[in-house]
Amino acid sequence: MIKKLFKFLLKLLLYALVIPIIIVVIFKWVPVPATPLMAIRYFEQKQTDQKSVWKHDWVPLEDISKNLQLAVICSEDQNFLKHRGFDIQAIEKAIDDNQKGKRIRGGSTISQQTAKNVFLWPQRSWLRKGMEAYVTILIELIWSKERIMEVYLNSIEMGNGVYGAEAAAQYWFKKPASKLSKSEAAAIAAILPRPLKYKANPPTAYIASRKLWIMKQMMFFGPLKYDSEDEQ
Numbered sequence: 001m002i003k004k005l006f007k008f009l010l011k012l013l014l015y016a017l018v019i020p021i022i023i024v025v026i027f028k029w030v031p032v033p034a035t036p037l038m039a040i041r042y043f044e045q046k047q048t049d050q051k052s053v054w055k056h057d058w059v060p061l062e063d064i065s066k067n068l069q070l071a072v073i074c075s076e077d078q079n080f081l082k083h084r085g086f087d088i089q090a091i092e093k094a095i096d097d098n099q100k101g102k103r104i105r106g107g108s109t110i111s112q113q114t115a116k117n118v119f120l121w122p123q124r125s126w127l128r129k130g131m132e133a134y135v136t137i138l139i140e141l142i143w144s145k146e147r148i149m150e151v152y153l154n155s156i157e158m159g160n161g162v163y164g165a166e167a168a169a170q171y172w173f174k175k176p177a178s179k180l181s182k183s184e185a186a187a188i189a190a191i192l193p194r195p196l197k198y199k200a201n202p203p204t205a206y207i208a209s210r211k212l213w214i215m216k217q218m219m220f221f222g223p224l225k226y227d228s229e230d231e232q
Contacts, residue, residue, distance in 0.1 A: 006087070016131070020119065024138045025032050027118070028147060031058040035155050036121050038163055053161025055171060061150035063176045064165045065183035070224045074217035075189040077110040080149075081226065085111040085140040086133075114152045145227050153177075157195045160187060172200040186214040201222055 008110075038054065045052045061069075061115035073080050073158040078086045089110050108116070120128055139148055160169035173184050180188070184200075190210040191198035198207050 013102075017134070020131075020135050023119065024135065024142050027151065028143055032118055032151055032155055033058075035118050035163070037117055037157060040122065041157070042160065050058040054155040054163075055159075055167035056154075056156050057166040057170075058164065059166045059177060061146055062154070064150075064153050065185055066181050066189060066224050067182045067218075068153065068165055068169075068177060070218050070221060071182070071185040071189035071214055072110065072153065072192065073224070074221055075186075075214050076113070076192060077108075077218070078221070080110045080161055081145060083109060083111075085109060085136040087222060089154055089214070109136075110152050111140055111148055113156065115139060117157075118151060118155050144226070156192065159195055159200070168200070182215055182218060183211065184219065186211040189214050 034056070038056065042052060042054055077087065077090075079090070084098070090109070112132055115138075115154070116128075116132050119135050120131055139151075143151075154164040154166075157163055158165070159171055162168050164170045165180075169175055169177040169180050169184075172188060173180065174183075187200040187203055187207065190207045190219050191200050192204070198204065203211060
């Protein structure tokens with residue numbers, strides 16, 4: 001009995017390790033059609049008798065304004081182009097701030113957020129955090145930084161039932177993602193921590209101040225260039 005249980009657990013572990021590799025390899029080239037969070041939000045709306053909204057239009061990275069790419073880096077993960085999935089300094093600072101009783105904040109990188117949003121469920125648990133770390137390592141090994149950014153900007157929640165840059169640009173500013181200005185891109189990036197609570201347009205006083213901060217960071221950061229662009 002113990003031997004059978006051991007074999008079952010071993011197979012389960014093997015599947016848990018191998019299946020994500022297969023999916024990550026597939027999504028290196030194939031657009032992500034939907035995510036677990038999109039499905040969860042859809043059924044949440046159904047259960048509360050809300051109007052079901054699911055706006056998601058995949059576009060290639062070249063059709064997403066560099067302004068938005070830079071804005072989310074400056075807002076969410078300023079070391080995105082340098083780290084290999086985990087920003088140790090940001091994690092240490094988050095732990096230190098939380099221990100001191102300051103505003104609770106996370107240390108998740110764009111790579112970690114991509115792993116969580118695309119492959120996993122939103123609830124917090126040690127199992128999910130472990131799988132998040134594993135998938136983060138996989139996408140950093142298998143995908144380029146451009147591909148991580150492309151999947152991230154096409155998958156994350158940017159409003160109630162609004163997912164991805166193209167849907168967000170159309171929803172908030174009535175224009176394609178390729179045409180977003182610095183101010184509009186910063187406004188969208190400003191709501192990412194809580195996209196169901198905040199509005200990119202018109203912004204509240206808090207989002208307006210956060211948008212200005214992001215725009216200043218964009219100016220300090222300078223032009224966005226990926227490593228592969230330097231090689232061309």
